Amino acid sequence: GAVVSQHPSWVICKSGTSVKIECRSLDFQATTMFWYRQFPKQSLMLMATSNEGSKATYEQGVEKDKFLINHASLTLSTLTVTSAHPEDSSFYICSASGTGGPREQYFGPGTRLTVT
């Protein structure tokens, strides 16, 4: 089946620093990748949708200058949390889907970010 990886699986950083999270589709080309955030005991909240080679489309209320998304290739998208604050601590999950591969979205294992 389709495999999506994320790196790192967890990260702890200090307030004010930036953190980059990678999302890779390992065995298919992902024309579209989605980034989600999930707080404890809550459902997934879509942050942005990115298509390869295009600027990401952000959901209402998500600051595009704070959460930088790059989808430069068909197998890699990155989310950079800039000037992180403790309230950015969350579980970040990416998903990927592709026209040449699965039509369903396949999800990465998630990245646990803790900002101290």
Next chain:
Amino acid sequence: DAKTTQPPSMDCAEGRAANLPCNHSTISGNEYVYWYRQIHSQGPQYIIHGLKNNETNEMASLIITEDRKSSTLILPHATLRDTAVYYCIVRVDGSNYQLIWGAGTKLIIKP
């Protein structure tokens, strides 16, 4: 995309069939029913999807009513590892369409 309604939680005995209901009374003709699950602290896992016919794969069966206003996900022989939150989502088919996540059903499999 249409909204879905699921019970917040369910219990099932290990080895028995787990039947998870989902109501989607405002579903449109071109919207599919998707099921995902999320085990604690992991990314969601795709289970199955269907349009109007019943579907079966190695993980589960999906039963969709004739009027398509509700569906049931069936895990035929539940194991402890099936304990997770199960999400029923309806959306137009296509890789670029976002999934809108509700609260899901927390399924607890008991020994």
